[in-house]
Amino acid sequence: MNLKELYQEIILEHGKNPRNLRKTEGFNKDAKGNNPLCGDNVHVYLKLNGQKIVEDASFEGSGCAISMASASIMTDLIKGKNEHEAKEIVEDFLGMIKENPELKSEYLSKDEKTKLMCLSGVKQYPMRVKCATLSWHTMVSAFDEKKEEVKTEN
Amino acid sequence: MNIDQIKKEFPIFDEKIQNNDLVYLDSANSSQKPKIVVDRINEFYTKQFSNVGRSVHYLAVAATNLYENTRSSVQKYINAKDKNEIVFTKGATEALNLVANTLGQSYLQEGDEVLITELEHHSNYVPWHFLRKSKNIKINFAEINEEGEITLEEIEKKITPKTKLISITHLSNVTGAILPVKEITQLAHSKGIIVVVDGCQGAPHLKLDMQDLECDFYAISCHKMYGPTGLGVLYGKKKWLEELPPYQGGGGMINEVKKDKISYGELPNKYEAGTMATAQVIAFDQSIKFLESIGIENVMKHEADLVEYGQELLQKNNSVKLIGNPKNKGGVLSFTIEGVHPHDIATILDEDGVAIRAGHHCCQILHDKLNIPASARASVGIYNTKEDLDQLNQSINNCKKIFNL
Numbered sequence: 001m002n003l004k005e006l007y008q009e010i011i012l013e014h015g016k017n018p019r020n021l022r023k024t025e026g027f028n029k030d031a032k033g034n035n036p037l038c039g040d041n042v043h044v045y046l047k048l049n050g051q052k053i054v055e056d057a058s059f060e061g062s063g064c065a066i067s068m069a070s071a072s073i074m075t076d077l078i079k080g081k082n083e084h085e086a087k088e089i090v091e092d093f094l095g096m097i098k099e100n101p102e103l104k105s106e107y108l109s110k111d112e113k114t115k116l117m118c119l120s121g122v123k124q125y126p127m128r129v130k131c132a133t134l135s136w137h138t139m140v141s142a143f144d145e146k147k148e149e150v151k152t153e154n
Numbered sequence: 155m156n157i158d159q160i161k162k163e164f165p166i167f168d169e170k171i172q173n174n175d176l177v178y179l180d181s182a183n184s185s186q187k188p189k190i191v192v193d194r195i196n197e198f199y200t201k202q203f204s205n206v207g208r209s210v211h212y213l214a215v216a217a218t219n220l221y222e223n224t225r226s227s228v229q230k231y232i233n234a235k236d237k238n239e240i241v242f243t244k245g246a247t248e249a250l251n252l253v254a255n256t257l258g259q260s261y262l263q264e265g266d267e268v269l270i271t272e273l274e275h276h277s278n279y280v281p282w283h284f285l286r287k288s289k290n291i292k293i294n295f296a297e298i299n300e301e302g303e304i305t306l307e308e309i310e311k312k313i314t315p316k317t318k319l320i321s322i323t324h325l326s327n328v329t330g331a332i333l334p335v336k337e338i339t340q341l342a343h344s345k346g347i348i349v350v351v352d353g354c355q356g357a358p359h360l361k362l363d364m365q366d367l368e369c370d371f372y373a374i375s376c377h378k379m380y381g382p383t384g385l386g387v388l389y390g391k392k393k394w395l396e397e398l399p400p401y402q403g404g405g406g407m408i409n410e411v412k413k414d415k416i417s418y419g420e421l422p423n424k425y426e427a428g429t430m431a432t433a434q435v436i437a438f439d440q441s442i443k444f445l446e447s448i449g450i451e452n453v454m455k456h457e458a459d460l461v462e463y464g465q466e467l468l469q470k471n472n473s474v475k476l477i478g479n480p481k482n483k484g485g486v487l488s489f490t491i492e493g494v495h496p497h498d499i500a501t502i503l504d505e506d507g508v509a510i511r512a513g514h515h516c517c518q519i520l521h522d523k524l525n526i527p528a529s530a531r532a533s534v535g536i537y538n539t540k541e542d543l544d545q546l547n548q549s550i551n552n553c554k555k556i557f558n559l
């Protein structure tokens with residue numbers, strides 16, 4: 001166990017000053033997620049343009065440093081990607097949080113991979129994995145226009 | 155009273171938890187178990203096991219006697235008038251569901267009002283909500299004051315001519331407020347209102363005297379009382395338990411079963427359908443013996459000292475904000491740290507072997523009222539020391555350091 005690995009500077013910084021913590025004006029996709037055990041909640045907004053590319057992504061909600069940082073980083077790097085690319089990135093991210101040692105997606109730049117890998121510290125904290133994944137599941141739900149709230153299962 | 159000696163009776167404190175000594179501050183969630191309780195479960199299963207109340211063979215009779223012994227011990231411990239006022243359940247949750255369900259079947263009518271408080275655990279709200287759905291009863295909430303207390307005056311204010319029942323916690327599992335249950339009961343009874351008490355946090359930490367409190371029902375959670383999981387106690391006044399219908403149907407709770415009619419058994423069997431948590435009941439006798447050996451007055455004194463000490467420590471710690479400041483307070487210290495989410499606090503404290511709880515502690519109504527999504531909670535038991543609270547404070551400081559506060 002290593003707290004320093006979990007709470008890296010980037011996480012603390014994003015947790016404290018989350019990017020895109022707002023509601024996208026003119027969003028056309030959104031979904032809510034919550035973590036019933038902790039009471040954490042997130043609302044993800046996406047604005048896709050005519051070419052189905054994410055023009056803007058944002059979120060509202062409250063949660064721990066891990067969940068805020070995760071949503072912050074996610075909404076930042078998803079901009080400019082299309083739905084197919086975004087979903088592949090989600091798969092890649094969830095795979096990494098679960099078991100894979102690294103990220104593989106060709107849609108992620110080296111810089112983006114480095115940022116996301118900062119969240120890999122949660123692997124050692126099974127109870128905290130859902131904090132890191134809630135916003136990602138919620139984004140998929142937004143793409144799929146699911147009506148029900150996302151509830152985290154690990 | 156020698157706390158080090160008492161602590162030695164709990165085998166878990168001999169363990170290293172992730173290479174740390176355990177600083178267990180989660181007793182409001184569930185208490186640790188003394189060796190005599192653990193051993194009793196083992197002994198019963200290895201040397202004495204049989205189901206109770208069914209067969210006439212030697213083991214069955216002996217097990218039944220042991221089982222009934224615990225009932226008598228509980229009766230004495232809580233000073234109930236009659237042994238048959240003690241019903242075993244799977245937990246306080248089931249005890250409260252039993253009360254709500256049976257009162258809903260035969261007593262509460264559409265339009266009746268049930269008064270609970272903003273401090274209630276979900277298990278003392280959801281069962282009443284079921285009746286709101288099925289019977290159209292109304293639920294009112296007594297509100298907390300600035301200190302996180304529920305006063306007698308507030309209860310009085312919320313009583314209406316339609317109030318039929320008041321269901322309240324004895325001791326809040328978040329703010330630690332101890333409610334004036336006796337006074338509330340007197341007031342309620344003067345208006346013909348039934349009183350149900352969620353005694354989960356009261357039973358392990360306060361002196362219990364049902365004949366003095368005079369409430370109609372009192373729910374106890376044995377696993378918070380140095381006893382086994384899977385067990386609770388419902389105290390109910392005899393007249394209610396006799397009058398109300400059964401809760402679950404099955405073996406053991408019947409008198410006679412025919413194709414066209416069924417009659418139910420007498421108390422306490424009427425409410426103990428099916429095979430009960432036999433080993434747990436028998437072991438719970440040892441939990442009571444353990445508490446009696448210390449003396450509840452000593453328990454209360456020790457825990458009051460701890461809370462006062464912990465409260466002072468945390469009040470002095472910048473950026474720590476305690477939740478509630480009740481005059482009459484039990485061993486619960488709930489808090490937030492400006493800039494650090496409770497889950498992050500719990501993870502960081504855990505690294506030092508300090509076990510606390512983070513979340514809404516099954517009290518979402520209260521957290522909504524306080525306008526916070528979650529809180530961190532340190533709660534004490536008989537085995538805790540001032541050093542434990544010093545460690546808590548030190549780990550909180552480490553937490554602040556990690557978050558650059």
Ligand SMILES: Cc1ncc(COP(=O)(O)O)c(C=O)c1O
Nearest residue numbers: 245246247275277327352354375
């Ligand atoms: C105040 C309160 N009420 C009810 C319960 C539920 O008790 P049990 O676990 O025995 O069902 C708890 C324990 O979590 C509690 O703290």
